[in-house]
Amino acid sequence: MTQFKFSKRVPADGTDAVGAILKAAADPQIISFAGGLPAPELFPVKEMKAAVDKVFATHGQEAMQYGAAKGVTALRELIQHHVKEKENVDAELDNVLVTTGSEQVLDLVGKAFVNPGDTVLVEQPTYLCALDVFKTYGANFAGVEMDEQGMKMDALEEALKSRPNTKLVYTVPNFQNPTGRTMALDRRQKLAELAAKYDVYVLEDNPYGEIRFAGQHVPAVKSFDKTGHVFYMSTFSKTLAPGFRLGWLVADADVVNKLTVLKQSADLHTDNLVQYAVAQFFADNDVDAHVREISDLYGKRKQLMADGIKQYFPAGVKYTDPEGGMFLWVEVPGVDDTVELFKECLKHNVAFVPGDPFFAGKPQPGAFRLNYSNAPEDKIKAGMKQLGEALQDAVAGK
Numbered sequence: 001m002t003q004f005k006f007s008k009r010v011p012a013d014g015t016d017a018v019g020a021i022l023k024a025a026a027d028p029q030i031i032s033f034a035g036g037l038p039a040p041e042l043f044p045v046k047e048m049k050a051a052v053d054k055v056f057a058t059h060g061q062e063a064m065q066y067g068a069a070k071g072v073t074a075l076r077e078l079i080q081h082h083v084k085e086k087e088n089v090d091a092e093l094d095n096v097l098v099t100t101g102s103e104q105v106l107d108l109v110g111k112a113f114v115n116p117g118d119t120v121l122v123e124q125p126t127y128l129c130a131l132d133v134f135k136t137y138g139a140n141f142a143g144v145e146m147d148e149q150g151m152k153m154d155a156l157e158e159a160l161k162s163r164p165n166t167k168l169v170y171t172v173p174n175f176q177n178p179t180g181r182t183m184a185l186d187r188r189q190k191l192a193e194l195a196a197k198y199d200v201y202v203l204e205d206n207p208y209g210e211i212r213f214a215g216q217h218v219p220a221v222k223s224f225d226k227t228g229h230v231f232y233m234s235t236f237s238k239t240l241a242p243g244f245r246l247g248w249l250v251a252d253a254d255v256v257n258k259l260t261v262l263k264q265s266a267d268l269h270t271d272n273l274v275q276y277a278v279a280q281f282f283a284d285n286d287v288d289a290h291v292r293e294i295s296d297l298y299g300k301r302k303q304l305m306a307d308g309i310k311q312y313f314p315a316g317v318k319y320t321d322p323e324g325g326m327f328l329w330v331e332v333p334g335v336d337d338t339v340e341l342f343k344e345c346l347k348h349n350v351a352f353v354p355g356d357p358f359f360a361g362k363p364q365p366g367a368f369r370l371n372y373s374n375a376p377e378d379k380i381k382a383g384m385k386q387l388g389e390a391l392q393d394a395v396a397g398k
Contacts, residue, residue, distance in 0.1 A: 031379050033375060034351045035371055038237075047285050048277060063272045063273045063276045067275075069263050070097055071270060089232060095250050098275060100270045102235035108262050108266075110133050112258055113201060116138025117140060117165065118138070119167065120134045120169075121159050121160070122171075123143070123172070130205070139168075143359065149187060150187055151183060156194060160198045172206070173204060174208055174212075174218070176325075176327075177369075178327055179329040182215075185218050188221045201231060204221045212295055213295045213298060214323040214324070233250075235248070238326070239287075240278065301375065304377055306319070309384065317333070318330070326372065327372070329368075329370075331366055336366075337365065338354040338363070341354070342354045350383045353369045
């Protein structure tokens with residue numbers, strides 16, 4: 001058998017622990033809270049079809065032709081207006097890059113800024129795919145402690161002082177994946193100040209920010225950026241359609257230009273038809289009302305999940321209480337191996353994502369992520385009861 005000489009960027013053991021977990025959770029007999037999927041019943045299928053039909057009638061040739069790597073102008077203008085209206089971020093058109101999903105932003109930023117051995121500071125825990133991407137480019141990681149108000153700025157500054165080769169700080173400040181926590185306003189201001197003070201870049205990832213069902217909106221970290229050190233990224237995946245693979249970056253024009261060159265060598269440009277269709281959808285529909293519908297549904301589902309935790313989980317279990325987004329975080333004391341706990345829960349026909357892959361350093365035993373956006377209400381009620389029984393058995397040592 002041929003021994004392929006893969007690059008050092010490919011994981012040596014070839015394993016995909018998270019993929020294996022999600023595959024196991026995909027069994028139709030399993031009630032799965034493991035995926036990070038939006039509710040498909042709220043996809044605006046009819047309205048999007050109308051938008052696509054109109055695009056073919058008015059921009060058919062342009063939509064089917066090669067396009068600009070930075071993206072379709074109409075969509076970039078829409079994003080420019082959106083970040084000003086929603087996040088108080090002033091941007092010129094040259095500051096906006098459309099990408100093939102927000103995952104491509106992670107990859108382009110990693111490729112453009114992270115040299116082997118550079119340090120990337122991340123929330124502890126953090127989005128597991130960001131860890132995977134930056135690891136590909138040789139990053140070293142250091143986790144920064146969080147509390148219910150998000151990343152702790154005193155801990156961040158200590159990390160910056162002790163790691164002078166830090167290149168990047170990665171944060172998900174709104175309804176964080178995996179914890180659901182939101183960074184406080186004063187910490188956002190401080191984060192922008194620290195980025196300038198220590199000459200490091202902040203990648204602010206905001207895929208969930210619009211899906212708020214409680215509390216008050218908090219302006220983006222980027223809105224406090226006076227030096228260009230903060231790069232703001234988001235996506236249409238959580239509010240319109242993840243299958244469209246449509247994300248964007250707002251950053252200094254020099255950064256956008258460099259990343260545009262890298263994007264051209266990766267995929268030339270993002271799907272033109274999808275870009276035109278989304279711009280048309282925004283023109284023809286009340287998108288704010290659509291997002292409110294999503295937020296209302298997710299709020300109800302989150303509350304059902306929280307009620308299930310209170311009713312069925314063992315005493316002493318801690319959990320976050322997000323004001324939006326798609327996830328909450330559970331910590332079960334007395335559990336030493338969360339992956340084994342996952343296997344035990346599968347026996348009760350219910351699944352979550354173990355917390356281990358979300359940690360840059362040593363994982364926290366007994367921690368896991370639950371997704372409430374994708375499961376219907378009856379499944380949440382039944383699944384939380386089954387999950388509670390599994391946890392009770394595990395804690396009791398059965």
